Amino acid sequence: MQDPPLTMIVRTAGTNCEGELRRAFELAGSRTEMIHLDALISDPARIERADILAFPGGFSYGDDIAAGRVFSMKLRTKLWDALCAAAERGVPMIGVCNGFQVFVQAGLLPGFAPDAYPDGAPQPSISLTQNKEARFIDEWPRVEYPSNSKCIWTQALAGCSDDPALLPIANAEGRFVAADSATIAQLESNGQIAVRYVDNPGGSQGSIAGICDPSGRIFGLMPHPERYIEWTHHPYWTRLSPEQTSRPVPGLVMFKSVVDAVASQPA
Amino acid sequence: MIHRFEVRAKDPKSDPTALKTTRQARALGIEPEAVHAARVYLIEAKLNAAQINTLRDALFADPVLETCSLGIDPAPDGAQTIEVHPLPGVMDPVAQTVQNAVAELVGIDPPRVSTGWRYDFAGVSAEQAHSIATGALANTTVHAIHAEPLHPDSFPSLAPADQSVVRVAICDLDDDALVKMSRDDHLFLSLEEMQTIRSHYRALDREPTDIELETLAQTWSEHCVHKTLKSTVRYTASGGDTIDWSDRPGVEISPDGSVVIHNLLKSTVAAATHELIAEGVDWTRSVFVDNAGIIDFDEHNAVCIKVETHNHPSAIEPYGGAATGIGGCIRDIMGTGLAAKPIANTDVFCVAMPDTPRADVPDGCIHPKRTLERIIEGVRDYANRMGIPTLNGAVYFDPRYIANPLVYCGCIGILPNDKTHGDAQPGDLIVALGGRTGRDGIHGATFSSAELTDTHADEFSHAVQIGNAIEEKRTLDAILRARDPESGCLYSAITDCGAGGFSSAVGEMGETVGAVVHLDKAPLKYDGLRYDEIWISESQERMVLAVPDANLAALQQICDEEHVELAVLGTFGNSDSENNPELLLHYTGTEVGRLPMALLHDGIPMPTRVASWTPPTVEIKKAGDIDIKRALLELLAHPNIASKRWIVRQYDHEVQGNTVIKPLIGPGGIGPGDAAVIQPVPASKQGLAIGCGLQTSLGDPANGGDPYLMALAAIDECVRNLVCVGADPNRIAILDNFCWPGCDDPNNMASLVRACMGCYDAAKAYRTPFVSGKDSLNNQFRTKDGTLIEIPPTLLITGVGIVPDVSKCVTMDLKSDDSTLILVQPYPDGDEKFNPDAWYATSLWNARGSHFEQLYGIPRESHPSPLEFDPTFGKRTAEKVARAIDEGVVLAAHDVSDGGYLAALAEMLIAAEGTGRQIGAHVMTHLDELSFAFGEAPGRYLLEVRRERAGEFSQLGSCVGWTNPTANLYVDACATGKNAHISVSELRSAFLGTLDW
Structure with missing residues (x-):
């Protein structure tokens, strides 16, 4: 039998959600390998082992200067070619919270048409910046998963509503902003908006919580799906009906969708 | 030369920092017409134009939202500029990150960096701008406020310090001179303690060196040795006494009716635990001896818990004080057994009423609303960065906390149950890991034992610190890797550098084996530290390990991979001519201090304290005609009862993904939960409930209360909170944190005795062993006109309880x-x-x-x-x-x-x-x-x-x-x-x- 897919999780000083991200992938059936960013930079070929790449949440390098800035600078200057090669190989990638901020600043999102990866990292056209109240927020806002989304991580959740349709956020710089309204319109028409807030606590433009690249494989989101892989993670699970809690947990669905898809690809 | 970069929002009208600053100005009664905010980076390096452009475009500014300019941007017409920078020597974590990022990005040696914030206020006077700066943007204990942009030619450097050995003449001093020396040199020792030191050196026929005297003062401080709670107390009560004194451990009833208690802590809090263990409570693992108390969790894991206070530093610099409070408590957990992984934090704050009129705030104090906001930001920024969920807490308001806010910070950790104990072995290397040593945090331990006055902010600014959470996170990552190799833990013991710095950490680890320390080997933040400053500095984010020589290379490799600095400071194992363990201190080969461990750890005299209890007589006020609706609505709006959602939402309470019952409850996320529950081992259904009890008003003598009842009620409340979420009431461990006014006052000492008796009685009744605790005494303030403001006696009980099955929560x-x-x-x-x-x-x-x-x-x-x-x-x-x-x-x-x-x-x-x-x-x-x-x-x-x-x-x-x-x-x-x-x-x-x- 073929080995289960290998998810490579890239950590560094100040990332702090890699443990639960690993657990989510393992519950979804993946093998995992945790690697320090500097170890990957010193040997970028190691990325070739990965079937899935994951960038965890946290405060990489203290989020000093801006959230994810130093991490993304290292990706742009040291790992751009290796990441593009992985993307061309069809490797799904997820950036959660700080990982999303890193993707955006590195220029991996909103991304490129397949076979159109530039030689160097481009200037960002979108940003994740300070919440409108200029402070950290931890809560579980309601979300929706647009039905036209190409995102392979969230497609299975398109009909998700009511009590299960929440996701936990925990960030100070989670407000999505685009350089212009055309960018938002293009993301919408391209099916790149993967998750939207119904309540929009940080004040994101277009209520955007997460987007994918045009291939649907590279996905970044501010909420933490890895904190929603058991029903006991739900903020009011003590009120949920047994019927509800017998269904799959939405956060885990994201990981399982992609791990299953990779596993079912011919070797 | 220094290059100055300014980063500002393209659209200041939608800049959250500018908007927040505007709100803060309004709260101070000032209405700016416009506020512009900019981040300032000062980089001292030789950079060419291409390098400058790279930094500007690729590092500092977000191209979508920000612009970055070189030098000083002109201020908008008529605007008042304020610029805030950390004072030299104060920790600037952003500067450290920038230093490394600049070096990596443009390929130069790490340059010196300083960062700051610039604010331009339109439509305000210069005085108003300064008021906004002092009222909301800066604390002059740690910040410099400039009325114009700062662009110096170079950063100041400190000259190397004079390292000649200083001897302090003490042998010939009389008692008055000893008392004066104790206060003037910030030793804060009692006359008897000073006399004991004098006798020791008279017997040796030499004077102590400065470092010896400092070491004794640190080790004997109230903060480190809990001498009040460990003393013998003679207690009398006038009027009726509701406590039955018969058959209590360590208590003698004299014929005259007075009561003598031998070692208050041992006879009450500790006695309850040891009696419960003797009666069959078999799930405690380590009580009172380590940096945290340890209890069994499951067959593979143990759980440890510690709660600390950081009151005096938080009074002077609430942000830094609270951040380093939680940072220090987390290090206690990292330094328990052979290191535990922190899995939850708690925080409880006691502050004065947030609507206190500004005119009523005494000189030398910060307004309580500002204090609370900054305390919360401090805990938030440190705990969230560490990736530890902050899960349980409380806020209690009383006007008497105006000058002495209380900041309780707790941390809970998990560790393998075969790694709950460590001992430094003779021959082990003394290894320091983590942050460098600086002049910040000198005299924290002795400062925390003093009564505050209006001049303390100036006198003790060096005791106040800013933390760097990412330094501690890296150190934690390295330590957990070094703990768990298959071949076994790479070190034999570990502890944190807390109060007293290296002096306490090495002194405690080497208590039975002795130690030789070479102070010149400690990595320093900057030049200019004398050997005694290196020894007692309480710079944050440092751990001390006892490492067998054979494991050093493996540890060094882990540290290199995690970017953690490692320094070998000396060796454990050193005895005097009579084979007693001894502490020997060197600086570049010269002996600067030599102290017997016995004097440090057992030499402190324990005088008898006097306690006299007079049941408070207060006039009972009768209520007027109050209807239920009005009373209920007004009670719900009382700050002690009102929702703390605004605070709780700023803490990450579910990082690590194990939080099962969160602090805010229900579909609207508003309900104040009784206790939080985590599932620390996801594969197991077993949970850990975390709660607290605080019943200050029942013990407040000014309100006719009795601290004995307060202690009973606090333990009861803690137990009820844990039981309400599903904890097993027979698997609850508790901690005591006493914050008291000065106990030289026999009334306050008596209220402390009564609270301790309540702790004993309730812990026995509930079968809840105390596993750890801490006290902070002398929480009182002397105003300029001599008025004494004492806090109400405040006892926090924190509890952890085992939840057998989280699905039943x-x-x-x-x-x-x-x-x-x-x-x-x-x-x-x-x-x-x-x-x-x-x-x-x-x-x-x-x-x-x-x-x-x-x-x-x-x-x-x-x-x-x-x-x-x-x-x-x-x-x-x-x-x-x-x-x-x-x-x-x-x-x-x-x-x-x-x-x-x-x-x-x-x-x-x-x-x-x-x-x-x-x-x-x-x-x-x-x-x-x-x-x-x-x-x-x-x-x-x-x-x-x-x-x-x-x-x-x-x-x-x-x-x-x-x-x-x-x-x-x-x-x-x-x-x-x-x-x-x-x-x-x-x-x-x-x-x-x-x-x-």
Whole structure:
């Protein structure tokens, strides 16, 4: 039998959600390998082992200067070619919270048409910046998963509503902003908006919580799906009906969708 | 040269920093027409134009939202500029990150960096701009405020320090001179302690070196040695004494009626634990000896817990004080056993009323609202960056915390149960890991033992620090890797550098084996530190390990990979000529100090303390005509009761992905949970509940309270909070944190004795062993005109309880619109001595010590007896409630505390809101209805149970009403007919309004 897919999780000083991200992938059936960013930079070929790449949440390098800035600078200057090669190989990638901020600043999102990866990292056209109240927020806002989304991580959740349709956020710089309204319109028409807030606590433009690249494989989101892989993670699970809690947990669905898809690809 | 970069929002009108600054200015009564904010980076390096452009475009600015310019941007017309930078020597974590990023990005050696913020205020005067700076943007203890942009030619450098050995003449000093030296040199030792030191050196026929004297002062400080709580106390009571003194451990009753207690802590808090262990409590693992108490969790893991206070530093610099408070407590967990992984934090703050008029804030103090905001930001920024969920806490307001805010920070860790103990071995290397040593944090331990005055902010600015969480996170990552190799842990012992710095850490680890330290080997933040400063500096984020020589290379490799600095400072194992362990200190080969470990650890004289208790006599105020609706709404809006959502939402309470019961409950995320529950080992169903108890008003002598009752009630409240979420009441471990005013005052010493006795009695009754604790005494402030402000005696009890199965956890939000509400009381059933009339008067129908009394006085019809509480009844009640929860018949459970039974019910109603389905309640009050509704007697729970099974609860409590689908609370005042009808949305507005800043 073929080995289960290998998810490579890239950590560094100040990332702090890699443990639960690993657990989510393992519950979804993946093998995992945790690697320090500097170890990957010193040997970028190691990325070739990965079937899935994951960038965890946290405060990489203290989020000093801006959230994810130093991490993304290292990706742009040291790992751009290796990441593009992985993307061309069809490797799904997820950036959660700080990982999303890193993707955006590195220029991996909103991304490129397949076979159109530039030689160097481009200037960002979108940003994740300070919440409108200029402070950290931890809560579980309601979300929706647009039905036209190409995102392979969230497609299975398109009909998700009511009590299960929440996701936990925990960030100070989670407000999505685009350089212009055309960018938002293009993301919408391209099916790149993967998750939207119904309540929009940080004040994101277009209520955007997460987007994918045009291939649907590279996905970044501010909420933490890895904190929603058991029903006991739900903020009011003590009120949920047994019927509800017998269904799959939405956060885990994201990981399982992609791990299953990779596993079912011919070797 | 220094390059200056300014980064600002392209559109200041939508810049959250500028908008926040505008709100802060308004709160100070200043209306700027416009505010512009900019981040400033000063880089001292030789850079060419290409390098400058790279930094500007690729590092500093977000190209979508920001612009970055070189040099000084001109200010908008007529605007007042304020620039805030850290003072030289103050930790600047952003600068450290920038230093490394610049070096990596443009390929130069790490340059010196300083960062700051620039603000331009239009439409304000220069004085107003300065007021905004001092009132909201800067603290001059750690920041420099400039009225124009700062662009110096170079950064100041410190000259290398003079390292000649200084001897302090003490042998020939008389007592008066000893007292003067103790205060002037910031030793804060008593005369007897100074005399003991003098005798030691007279016997040696030499004078001490400065470093020897400093080491003794640090090690003997109240902060490090808890000398008040360990002293012998002679206690007398005038008037009646409600404590039965017979058959207490360590207590002698003299013929004259006075009582002598030998080692207060050992005879009460510790005695309860050791007696419980002897009686069969077999799940504690390490109590009182390590940096945290350790208990069993499951067959592979143990759990450890510690709660610290960081009060004095937080009074002077609330942000840095609170951040380094939680940072230090996390290091305690990292330094427990062979290192634990931190899995949860707690925080409890006591501050003065947030609406205190500015004119009433004494000189030398910060306004309490600002203090609270900055404390919260400090805990938030450190704990969130460490990736540890902050799960439980409380805030208590009283005007007497105006100069002495209390900051309690707790941390819980998990560790393999074969790694719960470490000992430094002779020959092990003394290894320092983590942050560098600087001049920040000198004299923290002795400072924390002093009474504050209005000049302390200036005198002790060096004791205050700013933390760097990422440094600590890297160190944690490295330590956990070094702990767990298959070949075994790479070190034999570990501890943190807390109060006293290296002097305490090495002194404690080497207590039985001795140590030789080479102080010149410590990595320094900058030049200019003398050897004694290196030894006692409390710079943050440092750990000390005892490492066998053979493991050093493996440890070094891990540290290199995690970017953690490692330094070998010396070796453990050193004895004097008589084979007694000795501490030997060198600087570049010269001996600078030599101290017997026995003098450090056992040499401190323990004088007898005097305690005299006079039961406070206060006039009972009688309430006027108050209706239930008004009282309930005003109580819900009282800052002590009002929602703390604004605070809790700023903490990450679910990082690590193990939080099962969060601090905010219900679909709307508003309900104040009783305790949090985590599932630290996801593969196991077992959980850990985390809660606390704080009953300050019941112990407040100024309010007629008794600290003995306060201790009983705090432990009871902690137990109830844990039981309400599903903890096993027979698997609860607790911690004590005493914050007291000065105990040289016999009245305060007596209130401390009484609280300790309450701790003993309640811990025995509830079978809840204390596993760790800490005290912070001398929380009082001398104003410029000599007035003394003492805090009320404050005892925090923190508890952790094992939850056998997290799927059975219960929350406090009402679940059904057709259920029965049961008020559970510690009813003394089956007790022969039971006198129902007396019981009603002293507990159930009693509003003494309640928030109702604080607002209005005692209800007119009530009997003003003092409140009484028997913890043995409380224990039986806790077990019955736990059984009902385990059987699955309890839909919601909430402890009845601040605001009494109706406030508890209101919170349960508010918490249920948000699903679209309405839940209301119809309840009754009894005779003496205001006391019944709003009294805060200990021991009570409010439960929502399935209507069909309510009959089974007749033994447990009384049915007080039912839920219904109305979205209203209807209170049927059976006795007076003054019924109340209140909508849940009115309750909600009152509850949320006060603290939603």
